[in-house]
Amino acid sequence: MRILLIEDEPEMASVLKTALERQDIIVDHAATLADAEAVARLGHHDAVVLDRRLPDGDGLSLIPRLRALHLDVPVIALTALSGLDDRVAGLDAGADDYMVKPFATVELVARLNALHRRSFTTRANQVMVGRLTYDFRHREALVEDQALELPRRERLVLETLIRRPGRTIMRGALEEAVYALDDEIGSNALDAHISRLRRKLDDVAAGIEIRAIRNLGYLLRAAS
Amino acid sequence: MRILLIEDEPEMASVLKTALERQDIIVDHAATLADAEAVARLGHHDAVVLDRRLPDGDGLSLIPRLRALHLDVPVIALTALSGLDDRVAGLDAGADDYMVKPFATVELVARLNALHRRSFTTRANQVMVGRLTYDFRHREALVEDQALELPRRERLVLETLIRRPGRTIMRGALEEAVYALDDEIGSNALDAHISRLRRKLDDVAAGIEIRAIRNLGYLLRAAS
DNA sequence: TCCTGCGTAATGCCGATGCAATCTTCACAC
DNA sequence: GTGTGAAGATTGCATCGGCATTACGCAGGA
The missing domain is CATH 3.40.50.2300 (Response regulator)
Structure with missing residues (x-):
């Protein structure tokens, strides 16, 4: 330390x-x-x-x-x-x-x-969950040392979730992390990003699961 | 450097x-x-x-x-x-x-x-990605043993990207590598260099792709 | 003077994004 | 087990902003 x-x-x-x-x-x-x-x-x-x-x-x-x-x-x-x-x-x-x-x-x-x-x-600038490593310094997700291309919003979602793997992130906290204060957000834009992110993580077999916690938020963890 | x-x-x-x-x-x-x-x-x-x-x-x-x-x-x-x-x-x-x-x-x-x-x-003195070899010692790019002539800025861009193939290089990092502090850089000079570099790499069929990561930077890798 | 490298700006294009419609899953009650 | 409503998941679509490309003019070196 x-x-x-x-x-x-x-x-x-x-x-x-x-x-x-x-x-x-x-x-x-x-x-x-x-x-x-x-x-x-x-x-x-x-x-x-x-x-x-x-x-x-x-x-x-x-x-x-x-x-x-x-x-x-x-x-x-x-x-x-x-x-x-x-x-x-x-x-x-x-x-x-x-x-x-x-x-x-x-x-x-x-x-x-x-x-x-x-x-x-x-605080570590790299976090590893399942087969996925997230490098906060370069802001990129890696699977087997290959960068996984993620657009802005999806990357922000992943960054927020992976900071506390296995713990619940409340929906409001996610929205704060992904959208600026003055970005009005209606409907289910956030859900859509989660969905797209999940799909990409599955495609590369990252061994990661993003779980919805009803009425609360989401959590990310290594797939069982 | x-x-x-x-x-x-x-x-x-x-x-x-x-x-x-x-x-x-x-x-x-x-x-x-x-x-x-x-x-x-x-x-x-x-x-x-x-x-x-x-x-x-x-x-x-x-x-x-x-x-x-x-x-x-x-x-x-x-x-x-x-x-x-x-x-x-x-x-x-x-x-x-x-x-x-x-x-x-x-x-x-x-x-x-x-x-x-x-x-x-x-890091090795030579890095090979696709059909392109970059020789840091002599500062030249080679395809099939043929030197590829690159002007200053383009070469600096290539050097920076090829040091970490397949990984994201943030836009700011690229600018730092290519320009001195007091070099004012407005508009899209960097983009233009990337574009010209891409064209030259394509011309010699280097088998290399330079991808833009929106809002973040670029990444160089072997073409799929 | 010619040529090449470079920065700039205009234009075109495509991916990212927000939205909404539709389908799926879950919790709870009976 | 099953019905029901609400929350979540997914996907097509239109829009918009960022990136790519190219032409142009300037500057410095041959």
């Missing part, structure tokens, strides 16, 4: 870095928001540990900027303040977890591991 | 740029360390040519910063100093190669090519 530690106090940073590295966690360190953003953009990290009080602003302000770049890296916010308001602010801003200083580093490690496990499948 | 040239003397920069471009190398130019770092971070380059004496510091200081960002791009350091100490300093700092001014540009080109090949070690 590799994380980005954003913390301006040198001593705190050093202590944390040492503790994390002892747990086999790779730590990149940034002391300012500007640096942090530049580094985070590279997308190398499995998690971000973010101090709120930084020389160039509130750490939380980084989160929406990362999200805007489609960096869905989980974020743990650190703060000296323990008030409920601050906790809410942190989670509102999109932090995935929240720790109040002072805290035991073992707890931070534990939470990082938890986040990592939780998001592991979604 | 695309490189980042970091050199503050305008004349030197201009001469090198011209010489390299004559060898079909795409050159992005930065005059300061700050600029260079910002551009290098984009990860577009196959190599960095780095002058040591720069207005904002010793060029070598860039290398550890790039490594910290896990940019493993090879670096050739240029210097006016030929002392052993300087050579050691350069290699210590992580430069892959080292040249003392003044030097012959042909030598620089040769070393760049060597580095480039080395960084593609996993």
Whole structure:
């Protein structure tokens, strides 16, 4: 696992870095928001540990900027303040977890591991289900190392489903992923895409099944 | 191949740029360390040519910063100093190669090519798709041992596509490979090159197809 | 000066997409 | 087991936008 530690106090940073590295966690360190953003953009990290009080602003302000770049890296916010308001602010801003200083580093490690496990499948840039590999970096589906050509909508559907194999994706979530907010969508356009996608996956014997969950959504899994 | 040239003397920069471009190398130019770092971070380059004496510091200081960002791009350091100490300093700092001014540009080109090949070690010097063989060492396309003459841009397109046969190359990646940063590219210049390249490949019955992936990019593969 | 490479723009074409009609499957009740 | 209604699946069709192609003019090298 590799994380980005954003913390301006040198001593705190050093202590944390040492503790994390002892747990086999790779730590990149940034002391300012500007640096942090530049580094985070590279997308190398499995998690971000973010101090709120930084020389160039509130750490939380980084989160929406990362999200805007489609960096869905989980974020743990650190703060000296323990008030409920601050906790809410942190989670509102999109932090995935929240720790109040002072805290035991073992707890931070534990939470990082938890986040990592939780998001592991979604963050790898390749996911494999059945005989199908989806490469998020190149945005292509591969069967036996051959690209499977998928048009835009179908590809978006597949991307969304394969991020959480075997889990239900609600219909609304799918629509959000496939259509922009201002794209009005009537009728059953989504169903049609699912249908076409299924057909293509069958044609190449991808060993994948897309199941409808009535009144809820769909899930993708290796065919039994 | 695309490189980042970091050199503050305008004349030197201009001469090198011209010489390299004559060898079909795409050159992005930065005059300061700050600029260079910002551009290098984009990860577009196959190599960095780095002058040591720069207005904002010793060029070598860039290398550890790039490594910290896990940019493993090879670096050739240029210097006016030929002392052993300087050579050691350069290699210590992580430069892959080292040249003392003044030097012959042909030598620089040769070393760049060597580095480039080395960084593609996993890849053969020749790739064959359909009836077409592309020889990266001599930078020529062969059909039945007959060289196929391709102008610069078309060859760059082919090189990029054939590196990953049967896989999608995103439009942006193609543009990066074929054009320098400051080359304004409007309209459909890339499309036009693809079209001309296709025509030439068809003319010699190369047995190759270049497919468009709508909204994404292109893919090259043996014709079915 | 001629020639070739290149970028641009106009035009034509085809695939992707949304829609709607029709068929199939599922859950539940009896 | 079976009937029924609702949700889902599939497919043909018209539309639209992106890609392909080609002609043209410019620029740089022979």
